[in-house]
Amino acid sequence: MTSSLPCYAKKATADDVRAFLDHFLLGCVVCECIRYYRFIRTDKNLIVFIVVTSVACTLGHTVELMVWLSDIFVWSYGSFVSFAEGRYLHSYLLVDSICTVLVQTFYIDRAYRLHRHWWPLALLGPITILAFASGVVIAQLMAYKLTMLDPSLISLPRVQVAAYISNALSIVADAGITFAIVYGLHKNKTGWKHTDSHLKGLIIVCFEAQIPALFVAILTTIFWTTKVEIAILCLLVHTKVYCTGLLITLNFRSKPGSTTSVQSYSHRSHDLSGSHELSDIGSKGLGVMIQMETETASHQVPVYSKRSKVMGCDAEHASTYSTTTHHSRAESDHRFAQQEYGSEWDSTAALYHLPRDEEKGQAFSG
Known part of the structure:
Protein backbone atom coordinates (compact mmCIF):
# COMPACT_ATOMS: atom_id res chain seq x y z
CA MET A 1 0.00 0.00 0.00
CA THR A 2 2.88 2.36 0.79
CA SER A 3 4.48 1.83 -2.61
CA SER A 4 1.27 2.83 -4.36
CA LEU A 5 0.94 6.18 -2.57
CA PRO A 6 3.25 8.05 -5.04
CA CYS A 7 1.08 6.78 -7.88
CA TYR A 8 -2.04 8.18 -6.24
CA ALA A 9 -0.23 11.45 -5.59
CA LYS A 10 0.67 11.71 -9.28
CA LYS A 11 -2.93 10.90 -10.15
CA ALA A 12 -4.17 13.70 -7.89
CA THR A 13 -1.74 16.15 -9.49
CA ALA A 14 -2.93 15.12 -12.96
CA ASP A 15 -6.54 15.69 -11.90
CA ASP A 16 -5.66 19.18 -10.68
CA VAL A 17 -4.03 19.99 -14.03
CA ARG A 18 -7.08 18.72 -15.89
CA ALA A 19 -9.38 20.80 -13.71
CA PHE A 20 -7.27 23.92 -14.32
CA LEU A 21 -7.31 23.45 -18.10
CA ASP A 22 -11.03 22.73 -18.02
CA HIS A 23 -11.85 25.92 -16.10
CA PHE A 24 -9.49 27.99 -18.24
CA LEU A 25 -11.14 26.84 -21.47
CA LEU A 26 -14.55 27.33 -19.87
CA GLY A 27 -13.63 30.99 -19.34
CA CYS A 28 -12.83 31.25 -23.05
CA VAL A 29 -16.21 29.73 -23.91
CA VAL A 30 -18.04 32.16 -21.60
CA CYS A 31 -16.28 35.17 -23.17
CA GLU A 32 -17.19 34.01 -26.67
CA CYS A 33 -20.79 33.38 -25.57
CA ILE A 34 -21.06 36.97 -24.38
CA ARG A 35 -19.81 38.17 -27.76
CA TYR A 36 -22.22 35.88 -29.60
CA TYR A 37 -25.28 37.14 -27.71
CA ARG A 38 -25.83 39.97 -30.24
CA PHE A 39 -26.27 37.45 -33.08
CA ILE A 40 -28.99 35.33 -31.47
CA ARG A 41 -31.91 37.25 -32.99
CA THR A 42 -30.47 37.33 -36.51
CA ASP A 43 -29.00 33.83 -36.87
CA LYS A 44 -31.03 30.90 -38.10
CA ASN A 45 -32.71 28.62 -35.60
CA LEU A 46 -30.47 25.70 -36.56
CA ILE A 47 -27.30 27.66 -35.80
CA VAL A 48 -28.69 28.94 -32.50
CA PHE A 49 -29.70 25.39 -31.55
CA ILE A 50 -26.21 24.07 -32.31
CA VAL A 51 -24.58 26.86 -30.30
CA VAL A 52 -26.88 26.48 -27.29
CA THR A 53 -26.54 22.69 -27.24
CA SER A 54 -22.75 22.82 -27.61
CA VAL A 55 -22.44 25.35 -24.79
CA ALA A 56 -24.76 23.22 -22.64
CA CYS A 57 -22.56 20.16 -23.27
CA THR A 58 -19.49 22.19 -22.34
CA LEU A 59 -21.07 23.39 -19.09
CA GLY A 60 -22.24 19.84 -18.38
CA HIS A 61 -18.68 18.59 -18.73
CA THR A 62 -17.42 21.18 -16.26
CA VAL A 63 -20.16 20.38 -13.75
CA GLU A 64 -19.41 16.68 -14.07
CA LEU A 65 -15.71 17.28 -13.52
CA MET A 66 -16.45 19.34 -10.40
CA VAL A 67 -18.68 16.54 -9.09
CA TRP A 68 -15.91 14.05 -9.85
CA LEU A 69 -13.35 16.09 -7.89
CA SER A 70 -15.83 16.61 -5.05
CA ASP A 71 -16.34 12.86 -4.88
CA ILE A 72 -12.59 12.37 -4.68
CA PHE A 73 -11.65 15.04 -2.15
CA VAL A 74 -14.89 15.58 -0.17
CA TRP A 75 -17.43 12.77 -0.16
CA SER A 76 -14.98 9.86 -0.45
CA TYR A 77 -11.96 11.55 1.08
CA GLY A 78 -9.40 9.04 2.29
CA SER A 79 -10.55 6.33 -0.11
CA PHE A 80 -8.17 5.99 -3.03
CA VAL A 81 -10.70 3.89 -4.93
CA SER A 82 -12.57 7.04 -5.99
CA PHE A 83 -9.58 8.10 -8.10
CA ALA A 84 -10.17 5.18 -10.45
CA GLU A 85 -13.94 5.22 -10.87
CA GLY A 86 -15.02 4.97 -14.48
CA ARG A 87 -18.68 6.00 -14.39
CA TYR A 88 -17.81 9.65 -14.85
CA LEU A 89 -15.66 8.87 -17.88
CA HIS A 90 -18.51 6.95 -19.51
CA SER A 91 -20.98 9.84 -19.36
CA TYR A 92 -18.19 12.20 -20.38
CA LEU A 93 -17.60 10.25 -23.60
CA LEU A 94 -21.30 10.31 -24.48
CA VAL A 95 -21.61 14.08 -24.05
CA ASP A 96 -18.36 14.60 -25.98
CA SER A 97 -19.70 12.60 -28.94
CA ILE A 98 -22.90 14.67 -29.01
CA CYS A 99 -21.05 17.99 -28.93
CA THR A 100 -18.56 16.87 -31.58
CA VAL A 101 -21.20 15.77 -34.08
CA LEU A 102 -23.13 19.04 -33.61
CA VAL A 103 -20.10 21.23 -34.29
CA GLN A 104 -19.05 19.13 -37.28
CA THR A 105 -22.60 19.36 -38.64
CA PHE A 106 -22.36 23.15 -38.51
CA TYR A 107 -19.09 23.17 -40.46
CA ILE A 108 -20.42 20.72 -43.05
CA ASP A 109 -23.46 22.93 -43.56
CA ARG A 110 -21.17 25.95 -44.05
CA ALA A 111 -19.08 24.01 -46.58
CA TYR A 112 -22.22 22.96 -48.46
CA ARG A 113 -23.49 26.54 -48.67
CA LEU A 114 -20.06 27.84 -49.60
CA HIS A 115 -19.61 25.47 -52.56
CA ARG A 116 -23.33 25.41 -53.45
CA HIS A 117 -22.87 21.73 -54.26
CA TRP A 118 -23.82 18.41 -52.71
CA TRP A 119 -20.33 16.88 -52.53
CA PRO A 120 -19.45 18.19 -49.00
CA LEU A 121 -22.61 16.54 -47.68
CA ALA A 122 -21.98 13.31 -49.58
CA LEU A 123 -18.35 12.97 -48.48
CA LEU A 124 -18.25 14.47 -44.99
CA GLY A 125 -21.75 13.59 -43.79
CA PRO A 126 -21.31 9.78 -43.61
CA ILE A 127 -17.87 10.15 -42.02
CA THR A 128 -19.29 12.37 -39.28
CA ILE A 129 -22.19 10.00 -38.62
CA LEU A 130 -19.83 7.00 -38.42
CA ALA A 131 -17.52 8.90 -36.05
CA PHE A 132 -20.47 9.69 -33.78
CA ALA A 133 -21.71 6.08 -33.86
CA SER A 134 -18.26 4.70 -33.06
CA GLY A 135 -17.93 7.15 -30.16
CA VAL A 136 -21.22 5.92 -28.70
CA VAL A 137 -20.12 2.29 -29.20
CA ILE A 138 -16.84 2.78 -27.37
CA ALA A 139 -18.63 4.50 -24.50
CA GLN A 140 -21.06 1.59 -24.21
CA LEU A 141 -18.25 -0.97 -24.39
CA MET A 142 -16.38 0.77 -21.62
CA ALA A 143 -19.54 1.12 -19.54
CA TYR A 144 -20.30 -2.59 -19.89
CA LYS A 145 -17.17 -3.72 -18.06
CA LEU A 146 -15.65 -0.48 -16.79
CA THR A 147 -15.99 -0.08 -13.06
CA MET A 148 -12.41 1.09 -12.51
CA LEU A 149 -9.91 2.84 -14.73
CA ASP A 150 -7.98 -0.33 -15.31
CA PRO A 151 -5.36 -0.10 -18.09
CA SER A 152 -6.07 -3.72 -19.01
CA LEU A 153 -9.55 -2.72 -20.20
CA ILE A 154 -8.06 -0.18 -22.59
CA SER A 155 -5.91 -2.91 -24.12
CA LEU A 156 -8.87 -5.15 -24.96
CA PRO A 157 -9.01 -5.78 -28.74
CA ARG A 158 -12.59 -4.64 -29.26
CA VAL A 159 -12.07 -1.50 -27.20
CA GLN A 160 -8.89 -0.67 -29.11
CA VAL A 161 -10.59 -1.22 -32.47
CA ALA A 162 -13.54 0.98 -31.54
CA ALA A 163 -11.25 3.69 -30.15
CA TYR A 164 -9.01 3.77 -33.21
CA ILE A 165 -11.98 3.81 -35.58
CA SER A 166 -13.64 6.65 -33.67
CA ASN A 167 -10.47 8.77 -33.47
CA ALA A 168 -9.50 8.05 -37.08
CA LEU A 169 -12.93 9.06 -38.36
CA SER A 170 -12.82 12.25 -36.27
CA ILE A 171 -9.42 13.10 -37.73
CA VAL A 172 -10.63 12.47 -41.29
CA ALA A 173 -13.79 14.51 -40.71
CA ASP A 174 -11.93 17.48 -39.20
CA ALA A 175 -9.28 17.43 -41.94
CA GLY A 176 -11.93 17.14 -44.66
CA ILE A 177 -13.98 20.01 -43.22
CA THR A 178 -10.90 22.23 -43.00
CA PHE A 179 -9.89 21.44 -46.58
CA ALA A 180 -13.41 21.95 -47.96
CA ILE A 181 -13.90 25.35 -46.30
CA VAL A 182 -10.39 26.65 -47.06
CA TYR A 183 -10.64 25.50 -50.68
CA GLY A 184 -14.04 27.12 -51.07
CA LEU A 185 -12.86 30.44 -49.64
CA HIS A 186 -9.72 30.40 -51.78
CA LYS A 187 -11.75 29.60 -54.90
CA ASN A 188 -14.05 32.56 -54.30
CA LYS A 189 -11.29 35.16 -54.35
CA THR A 190 -12.20 38.04 -56.64
CA GLY A 191 -8.91 39.88 -57.10
CA TRP A 192 -10.11 42.98 -55.23
CA LYS A 193 -8.05 43.93 -52.24
CA HIS A 194 -10.86 44.38 -49.71
CA THR A 195 -12.70 41.15 -50.55
CA ASP A 196 -9.54 39.04 -50.72
CA SER A 197 -8.35 40.51 -47.42
CA HIS A 198 -11.60 39.47 -45.77
CA LEU A 199 -11.46 35.99 -47.31
CA LYS A 200 -7.89 35.64 -46.06
CA GLY A 201 -9.12 36.47 -42.57
CA LEU A 202 -11.82 33.81 -42.86
CA ILE A 203 -9.23 31.24 -43.93
CA ILE A 204 -7.08 32.07 -40.90
CA VAL A 205 -10.09 31.82 -38.59
CA CYS A 206 -10.99 28.46 -40.13
CA PHE A 207 -7.51 27.12 -39.37
CA GLU A 208 -7.62 28.54 -35.85
CA ALA A 209 -10.96 26.85 -35.22
CA GLN A 210 -10.23 23.45 -36.76
CA ILE A 211 -6.52 22.76 -36.19
CA PRO A 212 -6.70 22.58 -32.34
CA ALA A 213 -9.53 20.03 -32.48
CA LEU A 214 -7.63 18.04 -35.11
CA PHE A 215 -4.49 18.17 -32.97
CA VAL A 216 -6.38 16.94 -29.89
CA ALA A 217 -7.83 14.01 -31.87
CA ILE A 218 -4.35 13.04 -33.09
CA LEU A 219 -2.94 13.15 -29.54
CA THR A 220 -5.82 11.02 -28.26
CA THR A 221 -5.10 8.39 -30.93
CA ILE A 222 -1.38 8.34 -30.17
CA PHE A 223 -1.63 8.10 -26.38
CA TRP A 224 -4.70 5.85 -26.14
CA THR A 225 -2.63 2.70 -25.59
CA THR A 226 0.71 4.15 -24.50
CA LYS A 227 -0.24 6.83 -21.95
CA VAL A 228 -3.90 6.70 -21.04
CA GLU A 229 -3.61 9.67 -18.63
CA ILE A 230 -2.69 12.00 -21.50
CA ALA A 231 -5.48 10.55 -23.64
CA ILE A 232 -8.01 11.26 -20.88
CA LEU A 233 -6.64 14.80 -20.57
CA CYS A 234 -7.22 15.30 -24.30
CA LEU A 235 -10.76 13.99 -23.94
CA LEU A 236 -11.44 16.44 -21.11
CA VAL A 237 -10.57 19.48 -23.24
CA HIS A 238 -11.97 18.10 -26.51
CA THR A 239 -15.49 19.49 -26.11
CA LYS A 240 -14.36 22.96 -25.07
CA VAL A 241 -11.91 23.19 -27.98
CA TYR A 242 -14.72 22.41 -30.42
CA CYS A 243 -17.15 24.84 -28.79
CA THR A 244 -14.57 27.65 -28.65
CA GLY A 245 -13.74 27.20 -32.33
CA LEU A 246 -17.43 27.30 -33.25
CA LEU A 247 -18.04 30.54 -31.33
CA ILE A 248 -14.89 32.20 -32.69
CA THR A 249 -16.02 31.41 -36.23
CA LEU A 250 -19.47 32.90 -35.64
CA ASN A 251 -18.15 35.96 -33.80
CA PHE A 252 -15.85 36.88 -36.71
CA ARG A 253 -18.73 38.89 -38.14
CA SER A 254 -18.57 42.62 -37.44
CA LYS A 255 -22.32 43.12 -37.04
CA PRO A 256 -25.43 40.94 -36.73
CA GLY A 257 -26.48 39.42 -40.03
CA SER A 258 -23.15 39.72 -41.82
CA THR A 259 -19.56 38.71 -41.44
CA THR A 260 -18.13 42.10 -42.24
CA SER A 261 -19.11 45.41 -43.72
Whole structure:
Protein backbone atom coordinates (compact mmCIF):
# COMPACT_ATOMS: atom_id res chain seq x y z
CA MET A 1 0.00 0.00 0.00
CA THR A 2 2.88 2.36 0.79
CA SER A 3 4.48 1.83 -2.61
CA SER A 4 1.27 2.83 -4.36
CA LEU A 5 0.94 6.18 -2.57
CA PRO A 6 3.25 8.05 -5.04
CA CYS A 7 1.08 6.78 -7.88
CA TYR A 8 -2.04 8.18 -6.24
CA ALA A 9 -0.23 11.45 -5.59
CA LYS A 10 0.67 11.71 -9.28
CA LYS A 11 -2.93 10.90 -10.15
CA ALA A 12 -4.17 13.70 -7.89
CA THR A 13 -1.74 16.15 -9.49
CA ALA A 14 -2.93 15.12 -12.96
CA ASP A 15 -6.54 15.69 -11.90
CA ASP A 16 -5.66 19.18 -10.68
CA VAL A 17 -4.03 19.99 -14.03
CA ARG A 18 -7.08 18.72 -15.89
CA ALA A 19 -9.38 20.80 -13.71
CA PHE A 20 -7.27 23.92 -14.32
CA LEU A 21 -7.31 23.45 -18.10
CA ASP A 22 -11.03 22.73 -18.02
CA HIS A 23 -11.85 25.92 -16.10
CA PHE A 24 -9.49 27.99 -18.24
CA LEU A 25 -11.14 26.84 -21.47
CA LEU A 26 -14.55 27.33 -19.87
CA GLY A 27 -13.63 30.99 -19.34
CA CYS A 28 -12.83 31.25 -23.05
CA VAL A 29 -16.21 29.73 -23.91
CA VAL A 30 -18.04 32.16 -21.60
CA CYS A 31 -16.28 35.17 -23.17
CA GLU A 32 -17.19 34.01 -26.67
CA CYS A 33 -20.79 33.38 -25.57
CA ILE A 34 -21.06 36.97 -24.38
CA ARG A 35 -19.81 38.17 -27.76
CA TYR A 36 -22.22 35.88 -29.60
CA TYR A 37 -25.28 37.14 -27.71
CA ARG A 38 -25.83 39.97 -30.24
CA PHE A 39 -26.27 37.45 -33.08
CA ILE A 40 -28.99 35.33 -31.47
CA ARG A 41 -31.91 37.25 -32.99
CA THR A 42 -30.47 37.33 -36.51
CA ASP A 43 -29.00 33.83 -36.87
CA LYS A 44 -31.03 30.90 -38.10
CA ASN A 45 -32.71 28.62 -35.60
CA LEU A 46 -30.47 25.70 -36.56
CA ILE A 47 -27.30 27.66 -35.80
CA VAL A 48 -28.69 28.94 -32.50
CA PHE A 49 -29.70 25.39 -31.55
CA ILE A 50 -26.21 24.07 -32.31
CA VAL A 51 -24.58 26.86 -30.30
CA VAL A 52 -26.88 26.48 -27.29
CA THR A 53 -26.54 22.69 -27.24
CA SER A 54 -22.75 22.82 -27.61
CA VAL A 55 -22.44 25.35 -24.79
CA ALA A 56 -24.76 23.22 -22.64
CA CYS A 57 -22.56 20.16 -23.27
CA THR A 58 -19.49 22.19 -22.34
CA LEU A 59 -21.07 23.39 -19.09
CA GLY A 60 -22.24 19.84 -18.38
CA HIS A 61 -18.68 18.59 -18.73
CA THR A 62 -17.42 21.18 -16.26
CA VAL A 63 -20.16 20.38 -13.75
CA GLU A 64 -19.41 16.68 -14.07
CA LEU A 65 -15.71 17.28 -13.52
CA MET A 66 -16.45 19.34 -10.40
CA VAL A 67 -18.68 16.54 -9.09
CA TRP A 68 -15.91 14.05 -9.85
CA LEU A 69 -13.35 16.09 -7.89
CA SER A 70 -15.83 16.61 -5.05
CA ASP A 71 -16.34 12.86 -4.88
CA ILE A 72 -12.59 12.37 -4.68
CA PHE A 73 -11.65 15.04 -2.15
CA VAL A 74 -14.89 15.58 -0.17
CA TRP A 75 -17.43 12.77 -0.16
CA SER A 76 -14.98 9.86 -0.45
CA TYR A 77 -11.96 11.55 1.08
CA GLY A 78 -9.40 9.04 2.29
CA SER A 79 -10.55 6.33 -0.11
CA PHE A 80 -8.17 5.99 -3.03
CA VAL A 81 -10.70 3.89 -4.93
CA SER A 82 -12.57 7.04 -5.99
CA PHE A 83 -9.58 8.10 -8.10
CA ALA A 84 -10.17 5.18 -10.45
CA GLU A 85 -13.94 5.22 -10.87
CA GLY A 86 -15.02 4.97 -14.48
CA ARG A 87 -18.68 6.00 -14.39
CA TYR A 88 -17.81 9.65 -14.85
CA LEU A 89 -15.66 8.87 -17.88
CA HIS A 90 -18.51 6.95 -19.51
CA SER A 91 -20.98 9.84 -19.36
CA TYR A 92 -18.19 12.20 -20.38
CA LEU A 93 -17.60 10.25 -23.60
CA LEU A 94 -21.30 10.31 -24.48
CA VAL A 95 -21.61 14.08 -24.05
CA ASP A 96 -18.36 14.60 -25.98
CA SER A 97 -19.70 12.60 -28.94
CA ILE A 98 -22.90 14.67 -29.01
CA CYS A 99 -21.05 17.99 -28.93
CA THR A 100 -18.56 16.87 -31.58
CA VAL A 101 -21.20 15.77 -34.08
CA LEU A 102 -23.13 19.04 -33.61
CA VAL A 103 -20.10 21.23 -34.29
CA GLN A 104 -19.05 19.13 -37.28
CA THR A 105 -22.60 19.36 -38.64
CA PHE A 106 -22.36 23.15 -38.51
CA TYR A 107 -19.09 23.17 -40.46
CA ILE A 108 -20.42 20.72 -43.05
CA ASP A 109 -23.46 22.93 -43.56
CA ARG A 110 -21.17 25.95 -44.05
CA ALA A 111 -19.08 24.01 -46.58
CA TYR A 112 -22.22 22.96 -48.46
CA ARG A 113 -23.49 26.54 -48.67
CA LEU A 114 -20.06 27.84 -49.60
CA HIS A 115 -19.61 25.47 -52.56
CA ARG A 116 -23.33 25.41 -53.45
CA HIS A 117 -22.87 21.73 -54.26
CA TRP A 118 -23.82 18.41 -52.71
CA TRP A 119 -20.33 16.88 -52.53
CA PRO A 120 -19.45 18.19 -49.00
CA LEU A 121 -22.61 16.54 -47.68
CA ALA A 122 -21.98 13.31 -49.58
CA LEU A 123 -18.35 12.97 -48.48
CA LEU A 124 -18.25 14.47 -44.99
CA GLY A 125 -21.75 13.59 -43.79
CA PRO A 126 -21.31 9.78 -43.61
CA ILE A 127 -17.87 10.15 -42.02
CA THR A 128 -19.29 12.37 -39.28
CA ILE A 129 -22.19 10.00 -38.62
CA LEU A 130 -19.83 7.00 -38.42
CA ALA A 131 -17.52 8.90 -36.05
CA PHE A 132 -20.47 9.69 -33.78
CA ALA A 133 -21.71 6.08 -33.86
CA SER A 134 -18.26 4.70 -33.06
CA GLY A 135 -17.93 7.15 -30.16
CA VAL A 136 -21.22 5.92 -28.70
CA VAL A 137 -20.12 2.29 -29.20
CA ILE A 138 -16.84 2.78 -27.37
CA ALA A 139 -18.63 4.50 -24.50
CA GLN A 140 -21.06 1.59 -24.21
CA LEU A 141 -18.25 -0.97 -24.39
CA MET A 142 -16.38 0.77 -21.62
CA ALA A 143 -19.54 1.12 -19.54
CA TYR A 144 -20.30 -2.59 -19.89
CA LYS A 145 -17.17 -3.72 -18.06
CA LEU A 146 -15.65 -0.48 -16.79
CA THR A 147 -15.99 -0.08 -13.06
CA MET A 148 -12.41 1.09 -12.51
CA LEU A 149 -9.91 2.84 -14.73
CA ASP A 150 -7.98 -0.33 -15.31
CA PRO A 151 -5.36 -0.10 -18.09
CA SER A 152 -6.07 -3.72 -19.01
CA LEU A 153 -9.55 -2.72 -20.20
CA ILE A 154 -8.06 -0.18 -22.59
CA SER A 155 -5.91 -2.91 -24.12
CA LEU A 156 -8.87 -5.15 -24.96
CA PRO A 157 -9.01 -5.78 -28.74
CA ARG A 158 -12.59 -4.64 -29.26
CA VAL A 159 -12.07 -1.50 -27.20
CA GLN A 160 -8.89 -0.67 -29.11
CA VAL A 161 -10.59 -1.22 -32.47
CA ALA A 162 -13.54 0.98 -31.54
CA ALA A 163 -11.25 3.69 -30.15
CA TYR A 164 -9.01 3.77 -33.21
CA ILE A 165 -11.98 3.81 -35.58
CA SER A 166 -13.64 6.65 -33.67
CA ASN A 167 -10.47 8.77 -33.47
CA ALA A 168 -9.50 8.05 -37.08
CA LEU A 169 -12.93 9.06 -38.36
CA SER A 170 -12.82 12.25 -36.27
CA ILE A 171 -9.42 13.10 -37.73
CA VAL A 172 -10.63 12.47 -41.29
CA ALA A 173 -13.79 14.51 -40.71
CA ASP A 174 -11.93 17.48 -39.20
CA ALA A 175 -9.28 17.43 -41.94
CA GLY A 176 -11.93 17.14 -44.66
CA ILE A 177 -13.98 20.01 -43.22
CA THR A 178 -10.90 22.23 -43.00
CA PHE A 179 -9.89 21.44 -46.58
CA ALA A 180 -13.41 21.95 -47.96
CA ILE A 181 -13.90 25.35 -46.30
CA VAL A 182 -10.39 26.65 -47.06
CA TYR A 183 -10.64 25.50 -50.68
CA GLY A 184 -14.04 27.12 -51.07
CA LEU A 185 -12.86 30.44 -49.64
CA HIS A 186 -9.72 30.40 -51.78
CA LYS A 187 -11.75 29.60 -54.90
CA ASN A 188 -14.05 32.56 -54.30
CA LYS A 189 -11.29 35.16 -54.35
CA THR A 190 -12.20 38.04 -56.64
CA GLY A 191 -8.91 39.88 -57.10
CA TRP A 192 -10.11 42.98 -55.23
CA LYS A 193 -8.05 43.93 -52.24
CA HIS A 194 -10.86 44.38 -49.71
CA THR A 195 -12.70 41.15 -50.55
CA ASP A 196 -9.54 39.04 -50.72
CA SER A 197 -8.35 40.51 -47.42
CA HIS A 198 -11.60 39.47 -45.77
CA LEU A 199 -11.46 35.99 -47.31
CA LYS A 200 -7.89 35.64 -46.06
CA GLY A 201 -9.12 36.47 -42.57
CA LEU A 202 -11.82 33.81 -42.86
CA ILE A 203 -9.23 31.24 -43.93
CA ILE A 204 -7.08 32.07 -40.90
CA VAL A 205 -10.09 31.82 -38.59
CA CYS A 206 -10.99 28.46 -40.13
CA PHE A 207 -7.51 27.12 -39.37
CA GLU A 208 -7.62 28.54 -35.85
CA ALA A 209 -10.96 26.85 -35.22
CA GLN A 210 -10.23 23.45 -36.76
CA ILE A 211 -6.52 22.76 -36.19
CA PRO A 212 -6.70 22.58 -32.34
CA ALA A 213 -9.53 20.03 -32.48
CA LEU A 214 -7.63 18.04 -35.11
CA PHE A 215 -4.49 18.17 -32.97
CA VAL A 216 -6.38 16.94 -29.89
CA ALA A 217 -7.83 14.01 -31.87
CA ILE A 218 -4.35 13.04 -33.09
CA LEU A 219 -2.94 13.15 -29.54
CA THR A 220 -5.82 11.02 -28.26
CA THR A 221 -5.10 8.39 -30.93
CA ILE A 222 -1.38 8.34 -30.17
CA PHE A 223 -1.63 8.10 -26.38
CA TRP A 224 -4.70 5.85 -26.14
CA THR A 225 -2.63 2.70 -25.59
CA THR A 226 0.71 4.15 -24.50
CA LYS A 227 -0.24 6.83 -21.95
CA VAL A 228 -3.90 6.70 -21.04
CA GLU A 229 -3.61 9.67 -18.63
CA ILE A 230 -2.69 12.00 -21.50
CA ALA A 231 -5.48 10.55 -23.64
CA ILE A 232 -8.01 11.26 -20.88
CA LEU A 233 -6.64 14.80 -20.57
CA CYS A 234 -7.22 15.30 -24.30
CA LEU A 235 -10.76 13.99 -23.94
CA LEU A 236 -11.44 16.44 -21.11
CA VAL A 237 -10.57 19.48 -23.24
CA HIS A 238 -11.97 18.10 -26.51
CA THR A 239 -15.49 19.49 -26.11
CA LYS A 240 -14.36 22.96 -25.07
CA VAL A 241 -11.91 23.19 -27.98
CA TYR A 242 -14.72 22.41 -30.42
CA CYS A 243 -17.15 24.84 -28.79
CA THR A 244 -14.57 27.65 -28.65
CA GLY A 245 -13.74 27.20 -32.33
CA LEU A 246 -17.43 27.30 -33.25
CA LEU A 247 -18.04 30.54 -31.33
CA ILE A 248 -14.89 32.20 -32.69
CA THR A 249 -16.02 31.41 -36.23
CA LEU A 250 -19.47 32.90 -35.64
CA ASN A 251 -18.15 35.96 -33.80
CA PHE A 252 -15.85 36.88 -36.71
CA ARG A 253 -18.73 38.89 -38.14
CA SER A 254 -18.57 42.62 -37.44
CA LYS A 255 -22.32 43.12 -37.04
CA PRO A 256 -25.43 40.94 -36.73
CA GLY A 257 -26.48 39.42 -40.03
CA SER A 258 -23.15 39.72 -41.82
CA THR A 259 -19.56 38.71 -41.44
CA THR A 260 -18.13 42.10 -42.24
CA SER A 261 -19.11 45.41 -43.72
CA VAL A 262 -16.80 46.68 -46.43
CA GLN A 263 -17.53 50.05 -47.95
CA SER A 264 -16.46 50.41 -51.55
CA TYR A 265 -16.92 53.04 -54.17
CA SER A 266 -17.38 52.96 -57.92
CA HIS A 267 -17.60 55.65 -60.54
CA ARG A 268 -20.60 55.95 -62.77
CA SER A 269 -19.23 57.10 -66.11
CA HIS A 270 -22.62 57.95 -67.54
CA ASP A 271 -23.51 60.32 -64.68
CA LEU A 272 -22.36 63.91 -65.29
CA SER A 273 -23.22 65.18 -61.81
CA GLY A 274 -20.19 63.63 -60.12
CA SER A 275 -22.14 60.97 -58.26
CA HIS A 276 -20.64 57.86 -56.73
CA GLU A 277 -22.14 54.54 -55.78
CA LEU A 278 -21.63 53.39 -52.20
CA SER A 279 -21.90 49.63 -51.75
CA ASP A 280 -22.18 47.82 -48.45
CA ILE A 281 -21.05 44.27 -49.03
CA GLY A 282 -21.50 41.71 -46.30
CA SER A 283 -21.12 37.96 -46.20
CA LYS A 284 -23.08 35.77 -43.87
CA GLY A 285 -21.67 32.65 -42.24
CA LEU A 286 -18.31 31.87 -43.83
CA GLY A 287 -18.64 34.21 -46.78
CA VAL A 288 -21.45 32.15 -48.21
CA MET A 289 -24.23 34.65 -48.78
CA ILE A 290 -23.37 37.97 -50.40
CA GLN A 291 -25.75 40.82 -49.69
CA MET A 292 -25.45 44.23 -51.38
CA GLU A 293 -27.15 47.44 -50.44
CA THR A 294 -26.51 50.52 -52.56
CA GLU A 295 -26.95 54.15 -51.72
CA THR A 296 -26.33 56.91 -54.24
CA ALA A 297 -25.09 60.28 -53.06
CA SER A 298 -25.07 62.98 -55.74
CA HIS A 299 -22.94 66.08 -55.26
CA GLN A 300 -23.06 68.95 -57.74
CA VAL A 301 -20.95 72.09 -57.84
CA PRO A 302 -23.19 75.15 -57.39
CA VAL A 303 -23.21 77.66 -60.23
CA TYR A 304 -21.93 80.57 -58.16
CA SER A 305 -19.96 78.65 -55.53
CA LYS A 306 -16.61 79.83 -54.20
CA ARG A 307 -15.09 76.55 -55.37
CA SER A 308 -15.89 77.48 -58.98
CA LYS A 309 -14.25 80.86 -58.56
CA VAL A 310 -11.12 79.34 -57.02
CA MET A 311 -10.84 76.87 -59.87
CA GLY A 312 -11.18 79.75 -62.32
CA CYS A 313 -14.15 78.35 -64.17
CA ASP A 314 -17.89 78.43 -64.00
CA ALA A 315 -20.23 75.56 -63.17
CA GLU A 316 -20.37 74.38 -66.76
CA HIS A 317 -16.58 74.17 -66.91
CA ALA A 318 -16.56 72.19 -63.64
CA SER A 319 -19.12 69.80 -65.06
CA THR A 320 -16.86 69.32 -68.10
CA TYR A 321 -13.99 68.34 -65.81
CA SER A 322 -16.26 65.91 -63.97
CA THR A 323 -17.36 64.30 -67.24
CA THR A 324 -13.79 64.02 -68.53
CA THR A 325 -12.63 62.48 -65.28
CA HIS A 326 -15.38 59.86 -65.30
CA HIS A 327 -14.83 58.85 -68.91
CA SER A 328 -11.05 58.69 -68.55
CA ARG A 329 -11.34 56.34 -65.58
CA ALA A 330 -14.39 54.35 -66.69
CA GLU A 331 -12.36 51.38 -67.90
CA SER A 332 -10.06 51.08 -64.87
CA ASP A 333 -12.45 51.90 -62.01
CA HIS A 334 -14.42 49.25 -60.17
CA ARG A 335 -16.50 48.94 -57.05
CA PHE A 336 -13.41 48.58 -54.91
CA ALA A 337 -11.80 51.77 -56.15
CA GLN A 338 -11.51 53.10 -52.61
CA GLN A 339 -8.48 50.96 -51.89
CA GLU A 340 -6.71 52.50 -54.90
CA TYR A 341 -7.20 56.15 -54.02
CA GLY A 342 -7.13 55.88 -50.24
CA SER A 343 -9.74 56.58 -47.63
CA GLU A 344 -9.91 60.36 -48.20
CA TRP A 345 -12.57 60.30 -50.88
CA ASP A 346 -13.97 63.62 -52.11
CA SER A 347 -17.40 63.57 -53.68
CA THR A 348 -16.54 66.11 -56.39
CA ALA A 349 -14.57 64.48 -59.17
CA ALA A 350 -13.30 67.80 -60.56
CA LEU A 351 -11.10 68.27 -57.49
CA TYR A 352 -8.96 65.31 -58.51
CA HIS A 353 -7.78 67.05 -61.66
CA LEU A 354 -7.40 70.73 -60.94
CA PRO A 355 -6.52 72.95 -63.92
CA ARG A 356 -2.87 73.58 -64.55
CA ASP A 357 -1.34 76.96 -63.91
CA GLU A 358 -1.48 77.84 -67.60
CA GLU A 359 -5.13 76.90 -67.82
CA LYS A 360 -5.83 78.88 -64.67
CA GLY A 361 -4.13 81.93 -66.21
CA GLN A 362 -6.11 81.62 -69.37
CA ALA A 363 -9.33 81.19 -67.41
CA PHE A 364 -8.65 84.26 -65.26
CA SER A 365 -7.44 86.31 -68.24
CA GLY A 366 -10.52 85.32 -70.17
